[in-house]
Amino acid sequence: MLEIKNLHVKLEEEDKQILKGVNLTVGEGEVHAIMGPNGSGKSTTSYVLAGRDGYEVTEGEALLNGQNLLEMEPEERAAAGLFLAFQYPVEIPGVGNMTFLRTAVNAQRKARGEDELSATEFLKVVREKAKSLKIDADMLKRPVNVGFSGGEKKRNEILQMAMLEPKLCILDETDSGLDVDAMKLVSEGVNALRDGKRSFVVITHYQRLLDHIKPDVVHIMSAGRIIKSGGPELALEVEHNGYADLLAEQEQA
Amino acid sequence: MTRAEMKQRKLDATSERVLGMVMPQGAPWANDLRQDALNRLLSMGLPQGRDEYWRWTKPDSLTAETPTQAAVFHSDDTPIFTALDRLKLVFVDGVFDAAASDALEGENLEVMRLTDALSSDIHWIKDAYGALEKRAQDPVDRPLATLNTAFATDGIVIRATGPVSRPVSLIYLHKDESSDAILHHVIKLDAGAELTLLENGPAAARFNKVMEIEVADGARFHHVRAQGRDHERRAVTHLFASVGSDAAFKSFTMTANGVLTRNEVFIDIVGDDSVAHVAGAAMGDGDFLHDDTVFITHAGLRCESRQVFKKVLRNGAKGVFQGKILVKQAAQKTDGYQISQGLLLDDDSQFLAKPELEIYADDVACSHGSTVGAINEDALFYLQSRGVPHAEATDLLTLAFLAEAIDEIEDEAISADILDRLEGWLARRRG
Numbered sequence: 150m151l152e153i154k155n156l157h158v159k160l161e162e163e164d165k166q167i168l169k170g171v172n173l174t175v176g177e178g179e180v181h182a183i184m185g186p187n188g189s190g191k192s193t194t195s196y197v198l199a200g201r202d203g204y205e206v207t208e209g210e211a212l213l214n215g216q217n218l219l220e221m222e223p224e225e226r227a228a229a230g231l232f233l234a235f236q237y238p239v240e241i242p243g244v245g246n247m248t249f250l251r252t253a254v255n256a257q258r259k260a261r262g263e264d265e266l267s268a269t270e271f272l273k274v275v276r277e278k279a280k281s282l283k284i285d286a287d288m289l290k291r292p293v294n295v296g297f298s299g300g301e302k303k304r305n306e307i308l309q310m311a312m313l314e315p316k317l318c319i320l321d322e323t324d325s326g327l328d329v330d331a332m333k334l335v336s337e338g339v340n341a342l343r344d345g346k347r348s349f350v351v352i353t354h355y356q357r358l359l360d361h362i363k364p365d366v367v368h369i370m371s372a373g374r375i376i377k378s379g380g381p382e383l384a385l386e387v388e389h390n391g392y393a394d395l396l397a398e399q400e401q402a
Numbered sequence: 403m404t405r406a407e408m409k410q411r412k413l414d415a416t417s418e419r420v421l422g423m424v425m426p427q428g429a430p431w432a433n434d435l436r437q438d439a440l441n442r443l444l445s446m447g448l449p450q451g452r453d454e455y456w457r458w459t460k461p462d463s464l465t466a467e468t469p470t471q472a473a474v475f476h477s478d479d480t481p482i483f484t485a486l487d488r489l490k491l492v493f494v495d496g497v498f499d500a501a502a503s504d505a506l507e508g509e510n511l512e513v514m515r516l517t518d519a520l521s522s523d524i525h526w527i528k529d530a531y532g533a534l535e536k537r538a539q540d541p542v543d544r545p546l547a548t549l550n551t552a553f554a555t556d557g558i559v560i561r562a563t564g565p566v567s568r569p570v571s572l573i574y575l576h577k578d579e580s581s582d583a584i585l586h587h588v589i590k591l592d593a594g595a596e597l598t599l600l601e602n603g604p605a606a607a608r609f610n611k612v613m614e615i616e617v618a619d620g621a622r623f624h625h626v627r628a629q630g631r632d633h634e635r636r637a638v639t640h641l642f643a644s645v646g647s648d649a650a651f652k653s654f655t656m657t658a659n660g661v662l663t664r665n666e667v668f669i670d671i672v673g674d675d676s677v678a679h680v681a682g683a684a685m686g687d688g689d690f691l692h693d694d695t696v697f698i699t700h701a702g703l704r705c706e707s708r709q710v711f712k713k714v715l716r717n718g719a720k721g722v723f724q725g726k727i728l729v730k731q732a733a734q735k736t737d738g739y740q741i742s743q744g745l746l747l748d749d750d751s752q753f754l755a756k757p758e759l760e761i762y763a764d765d766v767a768c769s770h771g772s773t774v775g776a777i778n779e780d781a782l783f784y785l786q787s788r789g790v791p792h793a794e795a796t797d798l799l800t801l802a803f804l805a806e807a808i809d810e811i812e813d814e815a816i817s818a819d820i821l822d823r824l825e826g827w828l829a830r831r832r833g
Contacts, residue, residue, distance in 0.1 A: 199787050202779070227789035239784040243802025252798060253788035260789065292802075309788060 150348040151175040151198075151317055156209035158190075158197050167193045169373035170209070173350075175317070180349040182359055182384060185370035186392050191352045192236060194370075195321045199233040200226050213317060227253075228260035230316030234306040234323050241293040246305065249293045250275060250312055257313060278311045282338050299326035300334075307338035318342070319350045324358040336361030356388035369395055412447035416545075419448060419467060423553055428520035435532050439551035442536070446543045455542055458722045458754045459664050459693040464546060464638050469582040469608030472634035472661075479826070481573070482602050482628045482819055488571040489513075491558055495576060495606050496583020498556050510564035510595065516557030516586055527559060530588050534614040534642035538668040542697070547640040547666070550612040554586030562595035562621070569598035569816075574605035576632065581606035587613040591621035593646075598624040598813065604632035611639045619646040619673060625653040626816050628823065633688070635660035640668070647673030647702065654811045656820050657684040657692050658827055664693040671733075674702040681710040681810035683820075685827055686719025686751070693722035694742075700733035700763075709740040712807045714800055715751035723755040723772070731762040738768035745803045746776055747796075797828045 151173070158168040168190045175181050183191050197204050198211055200223035211218045218226055241249065255265040266274070279289060282304045294302050303323055310318055320339070324332055339349070339362050351362055359367070359381065367383040368375045371392070376399045377383065387395070403411075420443065425436050449461040463470055491513070492502040498515050506513040519527045532551040538544060560570060572587070583606035591597055595618070605611070617623045629637070637660065645651045657663055669678045684692040698707045713721035723742040744753025755772040777799050785795035801824060808824075811817040 201783050201787075222792065223783060223786035224789050224791045224795075227787055233787055235784070235787075239780045241778075241781045241784070241799070241802060243805035244798055248798075249785075249788075252790055252794070253785070256791060256794065257789035260791075313788065 150177050150179070150214060151350070152212045153194075154210050156194070156197070156211060157207045158193060158204050159207055161203050161205050167204075167373055168197070171373070171375060173368065173375060175348050175350060177348060178345045179366065180343070180351065180362065180364045182351045182353060182364040182367045183370055183375075184353060184367065184384060184387055189370045190373040191370050192321055195233055195319045195350075195352060198226075198319060199223060199231065224256065225260070227313070227315075228257045232310050232313055232315035232318045234303075234310060234318065234320045236321040236325060238294045238302040238306055240295045242295050244293050246291055246293050247275070247289045250309065253309065254312055275312060279308055281341065282308050282311070283334060284308055300328065300331035303327060303331065303335050304338070307335055311338065311342060315347070317348045317350070319352070321352045322354065323351070324353055324355060332358065333361060356384045359384050371396055371399065409447070412450060413444065416447045417444055419465065420444070420549070425553060426517070426555055428517065429523065431528050432520035432531065436552045439532055439536075439548050442539070443545055443548040443552060446539070446545050446548065448545050448549070455695070455724070459662065459691060461546070463636050463662060464608070464610070464664070469580060470636060471579045472576070472607035472632070472636065474576055474579060475604055475630070475632035475634075477631065482823055483571055483600050483816070485819070486569060486571070486600075486815060488569045488600060490571050490573055492573045492575065493556065493583075493585065493605065495578045495581035496556060496585055496609070498558070508566060508568060508570075510562055510566050511570070512561040512563070513570070514559045516554065516559055516588070519559040519588070526561070526590060527588060530590060530614060530616065532614075534616065534644055535612060535640070537670065538642050538697075544640060544666060544668070546610060546638050547612050547642070550584055550586055550610050550640070554584045554612070557586040557588070559588045560597070561590045561592070562597040563592050564594065565596040566598070569600050571600040571602075574601070574603035576604040576606055579607060582608045584610045585612070587611070589613065589615045589623075591615070591617050591623055593618045594620045596622040598626070600816070601625075601627040602630065604630055604635055605637065607634070607636070609635070609637040609639070611637070613639070613641050615641070615643040615651070617643060617645045617649045617651050620648045621646070622650040623652070624812060626811060626820070627653070627655040628820065629655065629657040629660060629663055631658045631827070633659050633661065633690075636662045638664045638666070640666045643669045643678070645669060645671045645673060645676050645678055647675055649673060649676045651676075651678045652810065652812065653680050654807070654820075655682045656823065657682065658823075659686060659688065659690045660692070661689070662691050664695065666695045667697070669698045669707070670701065671699065671705045671707065672701050673705075675704050676702065677706045679708040679710070679810055681708070681807045682712070683804045683807040683824065684713040684721060685824070686713070686715045686721065687831060688717050688719060691720045691722065694725070696725040698727050698738070700727070700729045700736045700738065702733060704735040705733065706737040707739070708810070709742070710807045710810055711742040712745070712804045713743070713753060714745045714747065714803065715753060716747035718750045720751065721753045723757070725756070726758040726760065727768055727770070729761040729763050729766050729768065733763045734765045736763060736766040736768065738766065740770040741806070742772045743803070744774040745800065746774060793832045797825075797832065800828060801825070
């Protein structure tokens with residue numbers, strides 16, 4: 150599904166290397182968690198994969214089902230099946246949430262050579278999916294993320310994910326700013342999309358999200374590299390001992 | 403040169419300029435009103451580039467003796483508002499075309515050609531013609547409107563005596579490359595009346611239009627205007643309104659391209675508990691200029707006014723906004739809002755704004771803001787990351803930028819028509 154090979158990335162504006170050789174392979178239907186201290190390059194990895202401006206790839210590659218992601222426009226990556234749930238979803242005044250969702254769904258269908266969904270078909274699907282995420286009609290009508298609470302914004306991200314049916318979902322600190330109930334709701338939304346084929350990369354600081362979204366593999370990232378990978382027990386280890394031991398271990402190695 | 407000498411020079415130039423102009427003749431009272439306007443014009447002088455009120459919009463081509471030629475704009479598109487059930491009144495190069503127009507009648511409606519009205523003995527028109535224009539000369543001179551009152555050759559006079567269900571639609575057609583049109587409309591809404599007025603179409607090579615609107619107590623006036631894509635348009639328009647108590651005045655203008663378009667709006671809210679909204683959405687792509695100059699005076703209690711102006715500019719287009727809210731001492735509990743924003747799609751365009759508040763009452767809420775900026779990069783990336791292509795995402799954000807102005811249109815069918823034109827304008831540019 151996703152193959153990241155020796156990815157080196159620096160900021161365009163300043164000469165600062167953020168990623169220093171990231172290697173990651175996510176197979177079909179797998180859930181991978183990436184944990185790590187602040188500034189280790191977790192969010193940068195997600196932005197570079199989604200195609201945000203401001204980063205320069207100096208070495209390495211990233212493939213989604215064999216397609217070279219780094220040569221594609223952000224919208225082409227989306228149409229190829231990549232979805233990034235933002236840590237800070239963007240507010241767009243003047244664009245209704247419903248219009249936004251429909252434009253996105255139909256743009257992707259068009260890019261893949263499929264017929265656009267009619268207004269009625271779309272409405273039926275969106276209502277159904279919104280209901281399971283406890284997103285009411287009012288939230289669908291309001292401008293995208295404007296005046297939404299932290300929890301509403303994150304639920305709105307998951308709704309987009311559910312509507313767009315991507316092959317690979319990257320969740321960038323989706324648990325940040327969520328209370329326990331909202332985290333449960335969001336996790337249920339994510340788990341509902343696990344169908345054995347769709348893959349997930351879950352970026353988080355805390356183990357508690359991984360209680361809800363069970364990962365197959367946990368990676369620890371530090372200073373622009375993945376320094377350790379393991380099973381779900383690795384997340385528990387971090388929760389108990391912090392990153393200090395792992396980082397010390399890394400330095401010795 | 404002293405100020406007095408400069409003023410004298412301006413007045414001399416003005417009298418020389420208007421000397422050869424023919425004043426249309428009507429009933430004696432009408433001739434008197436026109437002569438009064440001419441005298442006022444001769445004492446204030448035509449606008450010049452160094453006038454403060456004209457510092458961003460050069461008036462030369464509007465005051466020149468002969469109009470600059472303007473190519474007739476051809477488009478295969480169906481004109482806007484075509485699908486609406488409306489009373490159509492057609493002007494070709496500034497001349498009323500009775501054959502192309504509907505009969506001058508309607509439910510709760512009196513409609514008359516201006517030239518007929520000014521030759522007759524209709525009491526209310528005697529009091530109305532040029533009256534609001536004259537009142538609006540204080541505190542800022544609006545000489546092109548005074549010129550219009552003196553020399554207008556045609557126009558329409560409308561009186562709504564109750565709710566008018568069909569909109570009245572003024573359709574302007576431009577057929578002569580050197581036409582110079584001066585139109586003057588007088589509109590009166592009696593107490594409790596309701597009227598929607600639509601305007602669209604290129605009017606002439608050069609167009610000077612005045613519209614005076616009196617909105618009596620409890621009356622509601624809606625105005626939606628589309629200034630089309632005719633690239634070589636030079637137009638100056640004035641909208642003068644007096645708003646009574648418990649009344650509503652709402653005006654929206656869409657402006658696309660055009661070499662020079664200056665839209666002045668002057669609203670006097672004289673009654674209590676009334677609302678006055680003026681909004682505009684402008685798009686310029688090329689060497690075009692749109693100027694919205696708005697002046698709203700609050701004299702009554704608990705009135706609300708809104709000025710919402712949005713301009714999308716690229717390829718050297720220039721947007722101008724001069725907007726003022728004047729709250730008189732007696733106008734307590736006034737709620738005033740003013741926003742003017744420019745969206746620059748490239749580095750070559752300009753948005754110039756002069757927002758002004760002048761408040762003498764102590765218990766009022768007035769907010770105003772003016773911004774200029776580019777497309778929000780974060781929002782653009784967010785849309786792209788959801789699969790929306792760059793060009794489409796840019797258009798979506800451009801329409802979102804204009805949305806606050808378009809939201810000011812109450813009628814959904816009219817609003818949809820306007821939105822459709824805006825989308826068309828953007829789509830043509832996407833290629």
